[in-house]
């Protein structure tokens with residue numbers, strides 16, 4: 033389980049709310065993986081994909097609104113992770129390898145998310161606050 037209290041917070045609060053939802057979905061996935069509840073896993077993966085798309089699209093919209101200079105760097109990292117995410121889900125649907133899914137969503141992604149929030153999201157939020165106010 034990921035403890036949201038330990039996830040870095042950024043200056044623009046709307047982004048923190050989205051990150052909290054993301055963490056909640058990852059924790060829900062863990063619960064269904066532990067229970068070997070295939071239907072629950074499927075449903076949560078769909079919700080996570082939709083949520084992640086919205087999470088990234090919203091940050092990209094905010095960055096465009098304030099003409100954030102390293103926009104492309106931040107967006108290409110979102111694109112990379114979204115592609116990887118979709119590939120992992122497709123692979124799990126084909127092979128039903130729960131250990132692989134567990135490794136990706138309960139280790140790789142939480143580590144990535146923490147790093148990403150601490151670096152690119154933190155810089156982005158500061159820039160948004162400078163231009164939009166917080």
Ligand SMILES: [Fe+2]
Pocket residue numbers: 047051087091149153
């Ligand atoms: Fe984010």
Ligand SMILES: [Fe+2]
Pocket residue numbers: 091106110148152153
């Ligand atoms: Fe981001």
